[in-house]
Amino acid sequence: xxxxxxxxKRYGRHTAVADxxxxxxxxxxxxxxxxxxxxxxxxxxxxxxxxxxxxxSATITGQPYRQLPNPGRTxxxxxxxxxxxxxxxxxxxxxxxxxxxxxxxxxxxxxxxRVGLNAVAAxxxxxxxxxxxxxxxxxxHALLGDPRVLVLDEPANGLDPEGxxxxxGLLRDFADRGGTVLLSSHLLRxxxxxxxxxxxxxxxxxxxxxxxxELLAGGGTLVRARDRAALRGALQRAGLPVSDGTEGLLVHAxxxxxxxxxxxxxxxxxxxxxxxxxxxxxxxLTLTAEANGSRPAAANISLPTEEAVR
Amino acid sequence: xxxxxxxxxxxxxxxxxxxxxxxxxxxxxxxGRWLLITIGLVTAAVVVLQLVYAPDAEQTFANxxxxxxxxxxxxxxxxxxxxxxxxxxxxxxxxxxxxxxxxERVIAAKLLALVAAALVSLLTSxxxxxxxxxxxxxxxxxxxxxxxxxLLLHTAVFQVANVLLGAGFGLLLLHTPLAIVTYLVLxxxxxxxxxxVRPLRRTAEWLDTGRTMEPLFTAEMTxxxxxxxxxxxxxxxxxxxxxxxxxxxxREVA
Numbered sequence: 125x126x127x128x129x130x131x132x133k134r135y136g137r138h139t140a141v142a143d144x145x146x147x148x149x150x151x152x153x154x155x156x157x158x159x160x161x162x163x164x165x166x167x168x169x170x171x172x173x174x175x176x177x178x179x180x181s182a183t184i185t186g187q188p189y190r191q192l193p194n195p196g197r198t199x200x201x202x203x204x205x206x207x208x209x210x211x212x213x214x215x216x217x218x219x220x221x222x223x224x225x226x227x228x229x230x231x232x233x234x235x236x237x238r239v240g241l242n243a244v245a246a247x248x249x250x251x252x253x254x255x256x257x258x259x260x261x262x263x264x265h266a267l268l269g270d271p272r273v274l275v276l277d278e279p280a281n282g283l284d285p286e287g288x289x290x291x292x293g294l295l296r297d298f299a300d301r302g303g304t305v306l307l308s309s310h311l312l313r314x315x316x317x318x319x320x321x322x323x324x325x326x327x328x329x330x331x332x333x334x335x336x337x338e339l340l341a342g343g344g345t346l347v348r349a350r351d352r353a354a355l356r357g358a359l360q361r362a363g364l365p366v367s368d369g370t371e372g373l374l375v376h377a378x379x380x381x382x383x384x385x386x387x388x389x390x391x392x393x394x395x396x397x398x399x400x401x402x403x404x405x406x407x408x409l410t411l412t413a414e415a416n417g418s419r420p421a422a423a424n425i426s427l428p429t430e431e432a433v434r
Numbered sequence: 435x436x437x438x439x440x441x442x443x444x445x446x447x448x449x450x451x452x453x454x455x456x457x458x459x460x461x462x463x464x465x466g467r468w469l470l471i472t473i474g475l476v477t478a479a480v481v482v483l484q485l486v487y488a489p490d491a492e493q494t495f496a497n498x499x500x501x502x503x504x505x506x507x508x509x510x511x512x513x514x515x516x517x518x519x520x521x522x523x524x525x526x527x528x529x530x531x532x533x534x535x536x537x538e539r540v541i542a543a544k545l546l547a548l549v550a551a552a553l554v555s556l557l558t559s560x561x562x563x564x565x566x567x568x569x570x571x572x573x574x575x576x577x578x579x580x581x582x583x584x585l586l587l588h589t590a591v592f593q594v595a596n597v598l599l600g601a602g603f604g605l606l607l608l609h610t611p612l613a614i615v616t617y618l619v620l621x622x623x624x625x626x627x628x629x630x631v632r633p634l635r636r637t638a639e640w641l642d643t644g645r646t647m648e649p650l651f652t653a654e655m656t657x658x659x660x661x662x663x664x665x666x667x668x669x670x671x672x673x674x675x676x677x678x679x680x681x682x683x684x685r686e687v688a
Contacts, residue, residue, distance in 0.1 A: 174687040207525035211463035
């Protein structure tokens with residue numbers, strides 16, 4: 125289990141992570157979502173005791189990471205697949221880790237097999253590895269100590285579609301056997317297929333978290349009318365948060381409220397339905413746009429923070 | 435997740451285990467291996483040169499052994515620097531400190547592994563000098579195996595100090611080229627300034643490691659010489675090690 129409580133990291137006047145709290149339960153995969161620069165990696169480094177937090181705390185199986193006697197046996201960590209000595213062979217990287225953790229050398233071969241690095245690849249130096257191979261090696265490294273918890277930062281980066289599919293199966297299996305998984309991504313689609321829970325972070329703050337199904341269902345309502353501007357005006361007058369979606373207007377309210385607002389204004393709707401993943405995706409797009417410094421597509425979007433954060 | 439756990443997970447890795455791991459990391463990369471091979475080759479080359487060019491009368495074990503230490507003394511600090519700084523330049527600190535969050539234990543293991551490496555280099559020098567002596571005796575050189583126990587001890591201090599000097603610079607600067615350049619330039623610059631600036635001359639006697647380590651090549655060292663050595667190593671070795679340790683403990687690993 126991972127428990128993060130009010131984690132905050134400030135660099136001078138810049139706040140990278142602000143008051144982040146969430147829990148990852150055994151048997152679940154938690155997707156940690158956010159655009160690049162949102163604070164995902166900083167949060168994960170704080171969980172793993174590599175970055176000292178300005179405030180707040182994080183525990184793994186009830187203990188701060190730095191107080192775990194032999195952390196590799198409790199939690200498998202993959203924060204950056206490229207952070208390996210270019211001059212070591214893949215097998216040597218794992219051999220060194222196994223020796224540090226006191227894991228039998230036999231496990232090195234097993235870990236290599238498990239991630240699909242064959243004998244030829246294992247003998248090559250990491251310098252010659254593709255990013256996908258480094259991710260596999262990093263995953264083998266994380267699994268080597270037979271941990272109960274996994275903390276993975278963008279593990280799908282550089283993997284081909286087949287590799288991503290394989291990794292999903294591996295993580296699902298790990299969680300189904302009682303393990304706890306926290307994995308980050310900047311792509312909603314990537315974690316949607318495997319995560320049970322989602323934690324969405326933007327600008328260092330958690331903007332949404334909860335069960336994946338609830339979040340995806342709670343994505344608001346999609347509504348269309350011939351006169352889009354009039355519809356928007358009507359919804360705004362009714363005090364409903366509205367934003368432009370790709371298909372129509374996205375409203376963070378249920379269908380009934382939207383329908384009533386349109387009826388009151390005398391606007392004929394051409395479509396009215398739950399937005400599904402579109403709502404979360406819209407939220408995500410807005411976050412990404414903000415992170416990139418451009419004006420979000422819909423400036424008047426209101427983030428479903430209060431309702432979704434529990 | 436499997437039922438067969440090979441070792442109790444709650445056991446902290448012992449310092450011995452960490453030292454073995456760090457020693458392994460000195461030799462398991464191409465760069466590290468070549469540095470060690472170079473040290474061996476240079477030692478052999480020095481002895482060969484003496485066999486060819488030194489007068490027969492001077493071809494003794496001690497005369498083969500002592501000069502062979504000098505080039506090694508130049509390379510050992512580089513080994514010390516690399517063992518520390520490569521964790522940051524290659525970014526392996528991320529996995530090293532994730533597996534062993536008590537960073538001071540990793541550093542302690544690194545220093546122990548480096549001391550072991552320095553002592554192994556000493557054994558190599560002794561072995562190569564022995565071969566040189568045997569060849570000298572067979573080819574008309576003077577031969578002769580006399581060497582004092584205190585001299586051996588002094589040379590051990592010399593090589594261990596050299597490797598730890600490098601480690602201290604590496605730990606303080608945490609940057610390979612910067613540490614190597616600073617290590618090579620700073621003491622030399624200090625020697626030159628100590629020579630040129632009259633009022634500094636007395637200070638240099640105490641702080642120039644080039645000078646304070648010189649008596650280690652003799653069998654007899656006075657208390658004054660030990661004192662000067664201790665002061666210079668305090669300034670150039672102990673202080674950087676401690677300051678570097680403090681820096682490493684606090685540094686954010688990214």
